[in-house]
Each structure stands twice: as C-alpha cells, then as structure tokens.
Amino acid sequence: MSGQRTPEVLVVGGGLVGLTAALVLRHHGVPVTVVERRETTSPQPKARRFHVRTMEIFREMGLAGLVHEAARDLAGHDHMAAGRTLAEAEQLPLWQPTGVSAVEVSPELPCLIAQDVLEPVLRAAAVEAGAEVRFSTELLGFEQTTDGVVGRLAGEEIHAQYLIAADGAHSGVRDALGITRSGQGAVGEPNVNVYFYADLASVVRGREFNLCRIDHPDIPGGLASVDGRRRWVFMTPGADTDRDWPTLVRTALGVPAPDLEVRSVLPWQAEMLVADHYSAGRVHLAGDAAHVMPPYAASGANTGIADVHNLGWKLAAVLRGEAAPSLLASYHAERRPAGWFVADQSTRRAESFTLGTPDPTLAHPFVLAAGGFQYTEGALVPDGSEEPILEFAPAGRVGTRIPHRWLDDSRSTVDLAGPDWATVTGDQVDFLSDDECLLVRPDDIVAWRGASTAEATKVRDALLTA
Incomplete structure (x- = not known):
C-alpha cells in the first residue's frame, strides 16, 4: 500500500462525536486524522438538544458563540405544545426544574440545534484547528501493533498511536474487537420518523415549540421543530414505512399544507445497550459505538461528546510523555459507569413517558444536563x-x-x-x-x-x- 501517514490519533467516524474528538485533540495540540465513509455530514436532523455541559465543552474550545449563532432559527422554541392536531395545539407553560434555575447552573445556556446544522460547524472548526478530516474515506480494517495502530484504507495505510472509534451504533471497530454489549436491549415499540418540509410558520406563530404532542386518534405522535418554519420531523408509533405519509402528516397537522414534501421515512427502535469494555489496547470506543439509549432524555449525543472530552486530555498527556499509558485505563473506569447511568436514566424516562406514571428513581434533570454524574x-x-x-x-x-x-x-x-x-x-x-x-x-x-x-x-x- 502507498501513502503511509502518521497522525498521533486516528478517529473513525465524522459525526458529532468524531468531529468533537478532533476538536478536543487539536485543543490539546495533538495531530489527528478523521475518516468518515459518508460523502458529507449528516443529511438528517437527528439530535437537536445540546445540554449545558456540552455547551461548556464547546465554550472551552471557543465555539459556543458559533454554535448559538448557528442555532438562531430555534431560539425561543423551548416550550412544549399539545393538541389533537398541530392546528389545535396549545403551547404549554415553560417547564423549569425545581430548586435551581438554568442561569445558576452553568455559564452557558442549553442549545436547540439540528444535527445537520451543527455538524458542518464542527467540521469547519476542526479543519481550521488543524485536523485532517476526510469524508468518502472508509476504514477497511485495522490492526494493533506494539507501538501503535495501523488503519487500512483503500490503497493506503494510516499509522497512528491510538484509534478512537466514533463509528456509531453498528460500529465495525467494536465488532472487530469482539466487544460485547449489555443492557435492556429494545425499549418500547418500534417507531417511524417522517422528515418533511412544509412552511408552517403562520400555523405555529405565537405557539412556537420544541416538541408538540399530537393526540389525533388516526395518527398520534410528536412533531419536532427542526428550524421552526419549514423543516419538521413527525414521530409516530409503528414499524410500517410503506404508508401514505403525505396524507397522514396532513391529518396530524390539521391544515392543508399544499407545499408539504416528505424527504425521508426512517424506522427506528429505541434500545439500551452499553459496551462491556470501552477500551481494548490502543483502541477506545466513544459515542454510539459505546452506548445507545432511548432519546427521551436527549442524552445520546451529549454523552458521546462528554466521552471524548474525558478521553482527549488523557491521550494528550500520554502522547506528550507527561502521563503513563496506564492513565488511559481510567477512561473505561469513568465513562462506562457514566454511560450506563445515562442510558438507564434515559430508559426509565422512556418507560415513564409510555406508562404515564412518575418514576421516583429519576435523577434530577440537571444531573444529566450539567454532568452531575x-x-x-x-x-x-x-x-x-x-x-x-x-x-x-x-x-x-x-x-x-x-x-x-x-x-x-x-x-x-x-x-x-x-x-x-x-x-x-x-x-x-x-x-x-x-x-x-x-x-x-x-x-x-x-x-x-x-x-x-x-x-x-x-x-x-x-x-x-x-
């Protein structure tokens, strides 16, 4: 193979967690290369809520202002709403956790921003910081040696000291390492997300929301704002993706929406699974490769970002010769229990939401949002x-x-x-x-x-x- 290169860390996966890993490593002065098999950043909104702890991490790297600016379309959309249809929905009072206000918790406010808006911001910042970010580049395999990791690409090898696997819930790196996962597995029933465009600004004006619960008997679900005007995600129970979604979504909206355009229909199943080992030799799992959880605490991406914030300074200290390699064992010791805790809390919230009964074992929301584990x-x-x-x-x-x-x-x-x-x-x-x-x-x-x-x-x- 030709073109052997030697970054100190190879990051596999160019999503939210992989790009943040590159930013954290560059913040510590570590040469890093990110490889991502997709052609570009996520085309789907996916994650949308980023907790104060994540914003503190972006703040440390000088990015919080850029992220808040990119999120301006959803500024003020913190409310929930509910109704038989969107047209009939009423905005609910803004919920606040008891005992302390958000401004007392953190120097940063939480941020509503769709993943497909945030990822390009992180990608540009990582490149500007000196990371090599390569899309349309698939890791075909890797091997660990006594002094590093060799990643195989098409016609090329990358020699690095360490590898971070941020390659998602179906991580090929995790599978290659033979790392098993534990947890409850499937949580609740299957769901379908319908991502669509429709100009609903006049419909929601004065009733802006983050999430609207739709109680229509024919098509119950939830409507999530992606930009507060034209981009929306409708989530509904079921596994059948082959339905007349334009008609069904219009029923849920309660308005004609003549410009409605369905962009994608994705089935999904909430799961709770946590890797039994976060590290194997010189390879470390992060994000969905390490843990998957139901979305009801909006903690999946946030937990992955915390993973690489924890791991980044430790890798940097070892690579600079300031720390013994044994320091890296603390990554699993710390982040695996944290991942399990958040995944378990997310599962409890999912079950509480489904059953409609309060769970006295739920952690205070700021314990999750402000890194209180x-x-x-x-x-x-x-x-x-x-x-x-x-x-x-x-x-x-x-x-x-x-x-x-x-x-x-x-x-x-x-x-x-x-x-x-x-x-x-x-x-x-x-x-x-x-x-x-x-x-x-x-x-x-x-x-x-x-x-x-x-x-x-x-x-x-x-x-x-x-």
Missing part, C-alpha cells in the same frame, strides 16, 4: 463523598464537575481548567471553606480535595504517573 474511581483520589442524584446539589465533591460560580474577572469556575489543570481555593468560591482547595482536571472534574495547593501539585503528578 460522579466518578467513583479513575484518575482521582476518592474521599467517600457521595453526590446526590435525586436533587441537583453540586458542592465540589471529588469525581464531579466543578460547580459553576462567577468569579471576579467575569470568568466561570468552569473556565479555570482546560486544556490545563487548575487549583481552586476557598477564597475564590463559596462552596469551599477558607482552608480548602480543589484540584480540577482539564475536563473540569474535581480530582482531589484537600488543604494545600502544594499537595495538589503532588497529587496531580501522582495521578499522571501511577
């Missing part, structure tokens, strides 16, 4: 503290994302770390006593809590070289 082992020094999940009460506990507080220089505490480590002292924040300090990792996770900044430096060095 607590790592209990990995690249940290556990101290026995336990983060609650039924309420959102961050206090700088070890293994959790540092709580957001505005600082005197107009930065957030979330801005202190990344791409480097940070030490936070009691005179900076109100959740520490005067004689306490925190060691915060590049991914904003509290790694240690103690009383000495000098000791924090020793702990950091020990965690990197253990």
Whole structure:
C-alpha cells in the first residue's frame, strides 16, 4: 500500500462525536486524522438538544458563540405544545426544574440545534484547528501493533498511536474487537420518523415549540421543530414505512399544507445497550459505538461528546510523555459507569413517558444536563463523598464537575481548567471553606480535595504517573 501517514490519533467516524474528538485533540495540540465513509455530514436532523455541559465543552474550545449563532432559527422554541392536531395545539407553560434555575447552573445556556446544522460547524472548526478530516474515506480494517495502530484504507495505510472509534451504533471497530454489549436491549415499540418540509410558520406563530404532542386518534405522535418554519420531523408509533405519509402528516397537522414534501421515512427502535469494555489496547470506543439509549432524555449525543472530552486530555498527556499509558485505563473506569447511568436514566424516562406514571428513581434533570454524574474511581483520589442524584446539589465533591460560580474577572469556575489543570481555593468560591482547595482536571472534574495547593501539585503528578 502507498501513502503511509502518521497522525498521533486516528478517529473513525465524522459525526458529532468524531468531529468533537478532533476538536478536543487539536485543543490539546495533538495531530489527528478523521475518516468518515459518508460523502458529507449528516443529511438528517437527528439530535437537536445540546445540554449545558456540552455547551461548556464547546465554550472551552471557543465555539459556543458559533454554535448559538448557528442555532438562531430555534431560539425561543423551548416550550412544549399539545393538541389533537398541530392546528389545535396549545403551547404549554415553560417547564423549569425545581430548586435551581438554568442561569445558576452553568455559564452557558442549553442549545436547540439540528444535527445537520451543527455538524458542518464542527467540521469547519476542526479543519481550521488543524485536523485532517476526510469524508468518502472508509476504514477497511485495522490492526494493533506494539507501538501503535495501523488503519487500512483503500490503497493506503494510516499509522497512528491510538484509534478512537466514533463509528456509531453498528460500529465495525467494536465488532472487530469482539466487544460485547449489555443492557435492556429494545425499549418500547418500534417507531417511524417522517422528515418533511412544509412552511408552517403562520400555523405555529405565537405557539412556537420544541416538541408538540399530537393526540389525533388516526395518527398520534410528536412533531419536532427542526428550524421552526419549514423543516419538521413527525414521530409516530409503528414499524410500517410503506404508508401514505403525505396524507397522514396532513391529518396530524390539521391544515392543508399544499407545499408539504416528505424527504425521508426512517424506522427506528429505541434500545439500551452499553459496551462491556470501552477500551481494548490502543483502541477506545466513544459515542454510539459505546452506548445507545432511548432519546427521551436527549442524552445520546451529549454523552458521546462528554466521552471524548474525558478521553482527549488523557491521550494528550500520554502522547506528550507527561502521563503513563496506564492513565488511559481510567477512561473505561469513568465513562462506562457514566454511560450506563445515562442510558438507564434515559430508559426509565422512556418507560415513564409510555406508562404515564412518575418514576421516583429519576435523577434530577440537571444531573444529566450539567454532568452531575460522579466518578467513583479513575484518575482521582476518592474521599467517600457521595453526590446526590435525586436533587441537583453540586458542592465540589471529588469525581464531579466543578460547580459553576462567577468569579471576579467575569470568568466561570468552569473556565479555570482546560486544556490545563487548575487549583481552586476557598477564597475564590463559596462552596469551599477558607482552608480548602480543589484540584480540577482539564475536563473540569474535581480530582482531589484537600488543604494545600502544594499537595495538589503532588497529587496531580501522582495521578499522571501511577
């Protein structure tokens, strides 16, 4: 084969997670190549809601403003709506989690933006940051050697130190590694998504929404705004894709919609499956390759983005010689339990939504949206503290994302770390006593809590070289 190239990391998959992986790695100065077998970014809206934690990650890389600007069509579409048809639907009061408001949780607000709008933004940013991003390029196979990974393309090989598999729920890399998955499997009944164009701006004006529940007896389902005007996704139970969808969708809309154009009809089945191992040698799974979950907590893509934020700084530290390769074992130790937690919570929400009965074991929504899951082992020094999940009460506990507080220089505490480590002292924040300090990792996770900044430096060095 000709054309051997040597990026330090090869990313397989050019979707949301793969492109974010490239951005995180470039943020840490790591040469990276992304290969994607599709010709271009996703033509489907798919994921649409990005939590505050994801926006904090984009903020760290200087992209939050660009993402919010690209999302301007859906600004103000945070409400839900419900009715027999769209024409009869009423906008519901804006739901807010109890106990804390969004502006107190994060320096960033959540963002509604369709995946097919966001991916080109991430692709352009990754290329500008120096990543090599290659579409229409399929990974045909790979092998691990003693000092790297060799990826086989058509007529070409790529030699890299590590490989990130962000190649989706049907990951060929995961299958090649023989990594099994555990979980509930299928959740609920099959569904069909109908992606269509129709100018409904006048129909929804004054009743803008993110999702509208349609209760029509002939075609119940949900209508999701993609751009708030012309692009929509109608979701309905069933497995039959061979139906008169223009007529059915018009029935659900309750208006003639003469310009309605069905663009695609996709069957799907909600699943809960989590890889039993996130890493195998020099290969690491991320995103849907590592976990799939029902969409009712809007956490699939967000969890994948958190995966690569966790993995990126660790790969960079090892590649720079600052950390022992054993640091990478903490990726599975931390992210596999996190993936299971979010997938399980998403499944519980799906079942609660279907049955219509509240589930007292559901975590507070901000635990999911703001990265409130607590790592209990990995690249940290556990101290026995336990983060609650039924309420959102961050206090700088070890293994959790540092709580957001505005600082005197107009930065957030979330801005202190990344791409480097940070030490936070009691005179900076109100959740520490005067004689306490925190060691915060590049991914904003509290790694240690103690009383000495000098000791924090020793702990950091020990965690990197253990």
